[in-house]
Amino acid sequence: MPPYKFGSYPSLKLPDEKSREGIARLVSKVDDFRELKILPEIRSALLQEIKAHTVLRSQNYINSDKKKKTEGELNGLIIRPTPIQTAAIKMINAKRSAGEFLKVFTLAAETGSGKTWAYLAPLFQYLRLEDVKRGEEYVIVDRKEVGAEAEVDAEAEVNEADEVNEADVNEADVKAEAELNEADEVNAEAELNEADEVNAEAELNEADEVNAEAELNEADVKAGAEVNEADVNADSEAVEFAKKHKPTSHRRHRTGIRSIVLVPTHELVDQVYSTVEHTEATLGTKLFKWDTDSNFKVFIQAFRQGIDVLVTTPPKLLSLTRYDSVRNPRALLGSVKFCVVDEADTLMDESFVQDTYNVTKNMCNLNTLVFASATIPSQFNSTIHKLFPDAISVSTPSLHKLPKSIEFRVINASVSPYKGSKMKALAQTLYAIHCDGSERGFEKRVIVFVNNKDDCEKVACRLHEKYGHDVVYISGDDTTDDRKAKVQTFIDPPKDLTDPERSVLKVLICTDLLSRGLNFTGIRNVVLLDVPHNSSDLVHRAGRTGRMNQSGRVFLIINDQDKSHVKGLPKVLRNNRRLG
């Protein structure tokens, strides 16, 4: 078992005020990606990907009463860094002092605030600079070819010294907090390392470890993992070099996995993979998705040629170690330098923590570990700080607030006309959404969350049989493909209606599993049929709408028994307070 406790995370923890203030100052100064220290090709890949796929493109369905934007207008959207993107890029990319090896960050910001790019930009930057330091083949950038972009970049070059100072100030704040806590905390990191060493030794002693035919040769991986870590100064030289050069198409093969993004669900594997995939052509990233439909032989081939970014779930990653040719997890993961644990509070809760721990402990050459989440439960926070006392919190000023763009309504099913029936209240709410004249010309989609998996079917059958709604539900019997197919209708943009006067409503009934991280495109209405078990669940479920400050509505259906649980909620929402 991991050397720490885990739990159901009843309350949320806010980073200390000093560190929040420091980050607010940092964020307020930046309004353009060009002001951030990212390499031009990474910035262009980022802007291109966001422009083409941002949820902001769904404004035509969500605000159907406003003038429809043309494709040209949508393509001309001005993309500015969100607060978490500014803070994360600045702090993760900040220069490290000599001797600093593993750096751990927790990124926390409200749902739909662009956390994926907040960790992907530093990840790409890390990979690119590592290439430079290894002396990969590069050609001098043709400035004319790169054009105005590169020139603007040269002009906008950030004053590196200032930036590092700012980051240092924040880091110092965070460190101060960690020191205060240190007295009453066991040094869990030491325990972790010790446990690792014992494990590693045991593994090395295993008779079948010496397998001449092993597909994954540990020596190769270690060789592949060899980067001049101590030479921190090489970083700034590499930045300068990379600005003037770009990679040739024939980069050297390097066995192993260089970075991993871990997520909790297969749907999220697809989502993150497709974001990275959109940059493949621009950045030449070699990526791999290890998921239910992946083939081991294909994986091994990709591994031998080198994987820049692997997207997977912890249990799936662990499943690789069950193949005869992958006996030693360290041989598999020893080359990983940058790891992201997305939806971190889920991946560190009791359903995942063992697997997350088992994979990360084998990343023995890790340089950067990023935990990203929209919520920081107290227990999660203390776990991270026990494991990594120097972990740096990067969180935004609006953390744990529901996005202002969400209109939140509480419906009491105990009163007339529902007379205690939550089903009646739900059916009535869906009927009202169906007829409200919004999302004109498009199929409307609504997501209904319940607390228990078994209730999905019951609710779906009642809605369909008694009220005639077009409903799909997530069932425990679904295969991964079944589930993905059901969810896809809600992730894709809505279909156009041939007759705009007709209103079509589709309903998805699901549990918390689908509340994490998924970008449902243009979903304007979310219904919570059960009161979520805790603030975290409330934040994530509500956060499937109102993404990137778009408008959205959340309906919470309660009855008299629930009343005491949500007593404080209206006030919190009215005054835009944080959930605790």
Ligand SMILES: Nc1ncnc2c1ncn2[C@@H]1O[C@H](COP(=O)(O)OP(=O)(O)OP(=O)(O)O)[C@@H](O)[C@H]1O
């Ligand atoms: N700077 C930006 N400007 C406009 N749109 C953006 C920007 N950054 C990301 N987006 C878009 O915002 C949407 C939400 O991004 P993302 O999924 O990364 O949010 P998140 O913070 O991870 O959400 P969650 O907490 O639910 O996981 C995506 O469609 C993404 O393309």
